[in-house]
Amino acid sequence: MASDDIAQLADALSKTHVGDGELSYKGLGMKLDNAQSVEELVHEIEQYQGLRALRLEGNTVGVEAAQAIAKALESKDLLQRCYWSDMFTGRLRSEIPTALRSLGSALMGAGARLTELDLSDNAFGPDGVKGIEQLLKSPSCYTLRELKLNNCGMGIGGGKILAEALTECHKQSSALGAPLRLRVFIAGRNRLENEGARALARAFQLLGSLEEVHMPQNGINYTGVKALASAMRHNPELRVLNFNDNTFTKRGTLAMAQALRHLRNIQVINFGDCLVRSEGAVAIAAVLREGLPILKELNLSFGEITEAAALVVAQAVMDKPLMEKMDLNGNCLGEEGCEALREIMQNMDKGDMLASLSDDEGEPEDEDDDDDASDECTEDDEDTDMVKENGVNGKEEKIHTYKLHYGVLKKLLSGSVLQSYCFLSTLLVKMGLLKGEGKMKKVSVVPGQLLCLEHAVRQDYFPCHHASLLHTFMSKNTEALESCSSARERLRAALEKRCHDQF
Template identity: 75%
Template structure:
């Protein structure tokens, strides 16, 4: 090596940070190609007694240099933290796995017990994950608390290898009665997609110890999101959840909402640029009302959320005493919607927590309102056993409509009763409803918040029969009361899912997939006018309906008077103090 190069390296090494057990060469920009180029570095490692952390970030290490460093690490059994991000800039992809394997083997030989491993910003791909597989499975990583693999190009294959390694690590460490308790997992920008994410979800669920999960920009859609959501539910200490820039859509968001309903320690949720949309936002608002007691930050930016849904979120956020920031930028509010949201937050004395709305996409036009979602376009609005649409996947016994439209446990004792009830549902009329008499109890058994599509469909059929004829009016309102009392008595998430489905069918909310909208008649709105004034109809449910009803939509063309009556009832209900 030329004397000038040696002098340059010596000068760089003189800037080494040493202290508190850490040896750091961070950001020195060293080009370490061979054993000669790392002689000084190796000497410092060898002479450092009590070395617990080694930072090589921001340098570029070749195969021969890595082997020399590895040799020095074989005696460092106290090493706990390896900050080895951005360590192979300019290296051939084929070199990186060899370098990683030699350094990982040295840690195993030394008998180290790592707590932190950071290999972010190293484009090593699946082969790189394969190179650290044995390290991750070994006792060296049984004590691992933080694993950072951001921007490593792992891909689906790398994600599967990583998942298997973590699973094996947990299995072996559990056998020794000291199970792996990984707290922080970071793997953004890795093209994991659904298969990689689903594989990792199984490992996460097995560990159950995660506190922070960061997996932004991984090309994951609702299939992978649902798997991850299930895993998150089994990690009760979760504090930070960052899935920014993946594609949730309705199914994924509802799955995440269900998981969040079981978590009490979450402080930061980042679902920005995840296509949460309005139905998903409403589901998350439900969880905000009922859970997440110490939430501080919520990011739902760039999610195609409309004004009314954003207002529902704002109302829910206002109830969180520790809330510091809510980001709804880049959605579809429009100028008036942005102003309404700002005003609402100010009125709740929460204006300072609302992030900028400078990138709002504007209110969607009519054509956008009719578009079906690409991912969920195959949804059948009458499907009774969709994985997530049931909003009550936690209770396997709650699935309904298995045979002839009823559950086995709800089947009426008399077959004739069932026949008459099903005859009414297939072709409803005021006369049939009246003739059912006491069998209307069996009709109520046909609706369940676990199947919001069917429940909304039956409710709208019944309320459409409303008339001012006393006998008909009485029986319709009594039946409506009984059904809504049942549908709104479950969790807030269940009832919000039902109400959002009802709004979609009424044409007041853009939904995903193929869902037939009804042609509204005044009776349906008049029944709701009656219902929202009853004790079983919570104030915040009324606020949800009011947010959507306040928009003048084409659906009300034939029933403007009924709309005004419902609007007035909702406004009065929302002003009531409880």
């Protein structure tokens, strides 16, 4: 080694942090190619008694250097935390698995019991996962609590290998009476896609111990999201869910909403840039209404959410005493919608928690509808008089029809808040008050249907916040249902009265 290289290494090592059982070479930018280049580092590791944490992130380690470091770790049975992110910059991808196997074998040979393993930002692909596969299956990881593999490019194949390793680790540790209880899992930017997500979901469901899951930007859409949502339900201690920049759409969001109903310890939800859309936002609002008592942060940014749906979400956080931040930036509110959202948050004395709306996309443009007359109807005095505030009367053959409608409405609106919000959301789409996904056609609305809904609004089983939801959408779509104006105004009046009753 040249004298100037030795001097540079000596200077870097002089900045080494030692204390509290931790030996840190973090961010020193050392280029460690061979055994000679790590002589002093190896000596420090060997001499450190009671080593519990080793930081090597921010350096670049070659195969020979890794093997030399591994040799020094063979006696470090107390080692618990390995911070080895960003450790292979400039290395051939084929070198990394060999280096990882050497380090992993040393940990297993030493009998170390890891609690934290961070290999983020190493871009090692599926082969890199193979490099830690045996370590993850070994007794050294039976005690693992935090696994961080952010930005490693694992791909579908790596995701499957990782899922199988975690499953095997749980199986073997359970056989010894102390099952793996992984708490934190971080694997953003890994191109896991649906297949990788589904494989990991099966492992997560088996674990049941997760408290934080971070899987942003993985190209996961509805089918993968649904599998993950199902797995999350089996992890009751979850506090943080971060699936930013995947593609939920309505179906994925509904699946996540169903899962959230079972998770009372959630503090942070990040579904930003997940295309939750308005129907999905309404489903999230329903879960906010009936649960999530200690929620602190909610991110639904860049989700194609319209003004009315955003206002429904805002109203749903009213009784969340620990709420600190709500992000609805980058949606489709328009200037008036942004102002309305700010106003409602200020009125609830929660203005400070609303994130910036500077990237709002503006109101969505109206799209041509082949069924322009879908909400047309004809006013009929006979229909209008058929439904009274205190019941139903009129022609005998129509009484049965409306009673059936009431029965169905009561059943749908007396279940969970999520069930009733989903029904109301679908109803709003059918009525042309909410843009839905896909090719769902609006129905031809007749006054009797609105009057039937008006009757339901006046009943005890119709909660005030249901009325608030309907009123919000109707007030933001003043031109809708014009051909049923009389019945529409009666419904609007009933909704306003019901909303007023809650204050």
